[in-house]
Amino acid sequence: MKNRVTPINAEIRLRDDHLLISKTDPKGRLTYCNREFIHISGYSEMELLGQQHNIVRHPDMPRGVFRLLWNTLSSGNEFFGYIKNMTKDGRFYWVMATVTPSYTSLGQLAGYASVRRKPRDGFAQTIEPLYAEMLEVERNHGAADAPDASIRLLEQRMAEMNTEYEPFILTI
């Protein structure tokens, strides 16, 4: 589904005890959303289920972050990341997401799940400039190479700080 929502500069802040949960099939289509995820999204459960997860995508998010998310999940690992999402009325909310693959008893991929919490205070000082830089790189590349170019920049920044993406994210 094409997202035709216009972003507005109004933030919704999660409470400390908020947990926003969604599950998808192996293709990233929503199969489950908990009450808090539905409530904050502004959509009804019927509007969400069966849709691609990009229904909540915010245009300020670099494509490289989602490329990294899918690369990490495809290799069977958990992904951790800060994500800015958009509500049905265009407002935004930041989350710290843990996204995991799940498997059937036969070891086949069953789908994915994401658990989102309120980000730690001060995360934006680190994440917003980094994402802005990634978006800039993406604008300077053709659509086909933009996500990989953006991941290269991210890796370069991690190397400069003598770290890697996962420990970096988990210590913010």
Ligand SMILES: Cc1cc2nc3c(=O)[nH]c(=O)nc-3n(C[C@H](O)[C@H](O)[C@H](O)COP(=O)(O)O)c2cc1C
């Ligand atoms: C379990 C799971 C949770 C996801 N959660 C989000 C999310 O909260 N926000 C988001 O923008 N994309 C999320 N995605 C990634 C989307 O599937 C998609 O890759 C992303 O929105 C970029 O969409 P686009 O390539 O159409 O721009 C999630 C994917 C999975 C598998």
